[in-house]
Amino acid sequence: MIHRIWHYFLYLYGLFLDSLSVCDSNNRLSTSGINKTQYLGQWYFVAAAATPGTRALETFTAMDNAEFSVRQCREEQNLDFRAAIRVKDGSCVPRKWIYLLPEGSTELRTEGHPDRLTQLFPFRCPHCIILKETDNSYARLLLYSRLPQLEEEFMEEFKNKSxxxxxxxxxxxxxxxxxxxxxD
Structure with a gap:
């Protein structure tokens, strides 16, 4: 009986700790502290979240899928992003941009978009990353994965974080x- 109560207590305590780490808004990765090479390579766009009634997700509703390639730029503090977006009508839309990684900051900047800020959040999923994008007109969370299909437990964690x-x-x-x- 005591074993069962102890097991139940540890389970609830684990849920409590998980909820704290998911909801901690100060839980951001510093751009200078990240290992940039871990973000290089192929990524798939899996999900996005925004505040109800805003137009922050409007850009993504026409999308069927999107694959990204992240490369190191010549300037060591920058990352080169290239995307191939499949629109629901079957057409392909290429995109490219550069993230600037200011030293000691928790925010990435997008070249050519001075008002856009991007923050990185840690995630329990070993092959995922959450980005929070904000500018003057929107704020949203974006979920990327190394795999095109995400395990349901990680999708639920993303929903909780959102x-x-x-x-x-x-x-x-x-x-x-x-x-x-x-x-290319």
């Missing part, structure tokens, strides 16, 4: 069509 941030509109990217080729 709710903690006040983002209850969740958009899961359908990923029903073939992926487009990323252009």
């Amino acid at each position: 709710n903690c941030e006040g983002y209850t509109d969740i958009l899961k990217i359908p990923q029903q069509q073939d992926y487009c080729q990323i252009e």
